[in-house]
Amino acid sequence: MTTRPHPGAPGRRSPLAAALATVLTVAVLTVLSACTPTDDRPEPARGGEQASSTGSATAEGILAEYDLAGLDGRELVDRLEATPITERPTGLIASVRSDAVLVTGADGREAAVPLPADEFYVSIAPFVDQTHECYFHSLTTCLGELSGEEFDVQVLADDGSVVLAETASTNDNGFLGLWLPRDLAGTLTVTQGERTATVPLATGADDPTCLTTVHLT
DSSP, rough: OOOOTTSSSSSSSHHOOOOOHHHHHHHHHHHHHHSSOOOOSOOTTTTTTOOOOOHHHHHHHHHHHOOOOOOOOHHHHHHHHHHHHGGSSOOOOEEOOOOOOEEETTTTTEEEEEOTTTTEEEEEBBSSSSOOOOOSSBBBTTOOOOOOOHHHHEETTTTEEEEEEEEEEOTSSSOOOEETTOOEEEEEEEEETTTTEEEEEEEESOOSEEEOOOOOO
């Protein structure tokens, strides 16, 4: 890409401008690496069809390197979500999709660990001041603003029925996770003291597993 200088400005940037551009680029890349909003890898098939015997063996091999062997999809999600930031496995990426957790090891090997056929996992990061874009929740890199804080959480279906009503706390990573019925359409309300937020919530095959739009006001 060719950068056209501003009219009247010299053709080359000053050393100070170049340094500032480098700092900004590094800052942006650092923020984005914390929790990527999208991913071009294909969605695993419902019921874990992509997790063939070969794929399962690969998943076990990857997880064994991080002392996570033998865990099913739900156990893997719950274990990693609750792991303190300082104890997160280095080199492992675990991305939650609608039907599976995609795990990638430090050597680039990748495999899918199927999730329950009747449940959908969504991880929520309530915030007051700062948030970030996110679509597929990363169990190993995503960070929310409010760590270790308690909230009242309610999920209502579109027909008005109460799907979930509980008090929950965010994990060390600033996220709290919910296991919900699949193919639900409704709203999520999160309350802390006088602050509250209500956002749409859906658990279909193409819906996000990461909600970072819960702005407490």
